[in-house]
Amino acid sequence: MTKRQNRMILVALLVAGTSLAAYLGLKAFNENLLYFFSPTDVVNGKAPNGKSFRLGGLVANGSVKREGIKVAFDVTDNQNTFTVKYEGILPDLFREGQGIITTGSLKNGTFMATEVLAKHDENYMPPEVADALKNAKK
Amino acid sequence: MWKWIQAFASPQNFYRISGTLIPWFLYPFVFLVTIGLYWGLYVAPIDYQQGDSYRIIFIHVPSAWMSMMIYLIMAISAGIGLIWQIKLASVVAKVSAPIGAGFTFLALITGSIWGKPMWGTWWVWDARLTSELILLFLYLAYMSLNNAFDNPKKAAKASSILALVGIINLPIIHYSVKWWNTLHQGASISSMDKIAAPAIHPDMLWPLLIMAIAFKLMYAALVLQRGRDEILFNEQNMRWVKDLIKGGER
Incomplete structure (x- = not known):
């Protein structure tokens, strides 16, 4: 794997990870956001x-x-x-x-x-x- | 293809091309913003409920759109800079941040000014307003992180990661009025089912769209100009910059 591909995967993981965290967080606080x-x-x-x-x-x-x-x-x-x-x-x-x-x-x-x-x-x-x-x- | 992109995205080439491009964005911007403001503030009819007060949307809505669009451009450029190590992408991300922060601030302030007489309050902590405020903080955090390092490479890396993390806020802002009960009204134009039949009268929609295009041209002109300055500063010890200065060329 080249360094560039490595970085690409890291960035993809970063974005996916934050999305998941945000999704779970918002789901947990859904009632408070009303x-x-x-x-x-x-x-x-x-x-x-x-x-x-x-x-x-x-x-x-x-x-x-x-x-x-x-x-x-x-x-x-x-x-x-x-x-x-x-x-x-x-x-x-x-x-x-x-x-x-x-x-x-x-x-x-x-x-x-x-x-x-x-x-x-x-x-x-x-x-x-x-x-x-x-x-x-x- | 790859070689061609790299050649095109070289700082020197960008400097040359952006110089010729700027007037092509700047003058149409001045033209359209004049028409848009005149149409929006004088020609467009009053609203059946809000009277003249609704006219603030001609600034507020395009600013809010820009605040999100610029963040998206900033985060994508930051990602490209991170993965492919293209200097120009990091420059675009860096110089976009203050422009985006400006538009976010404008959207928040104009919304607040409108909110006082219409809603009866300057500010509420509903999902739309809060997520837009978080967007402003993301811009400010990105800018301070970028300035916190002496080494420009490290600065670009750290702040790019922050920009990418913050991208999750964009869908939250956009769908906040749909997912949750908010004081802020729903989308009049940009939601999918409303593209065919916007909930805003054409006499008001046209100046709004003209203002939106004008703001985008303004952003393009600003990003090119600021990018030029940033590149000159970054490459001040390079041969081509010294030649440029010696030649007295702009």
């Missing part, structure tokens, strides 16, 4: 009990009730729904039907939020196109 839990995850008991965690889902249509800076709304994944209570400034993208991620903890079935983040989707279009799409759906 940024949020869906309402169904929470119902299934996957979210940490009594501790603060992140809940993600869509803001249910017609559920937003504002009272000064206090706001209450429902977060749903179209299977399960939780009511979220929050006090503070909401991000620009917060609206009904929008995906959001909120940090807080469950108290008697109500999610008391300390932070509300809006999740943006991958769709970009001008307002006229969005209106046209909406009308087409109706």
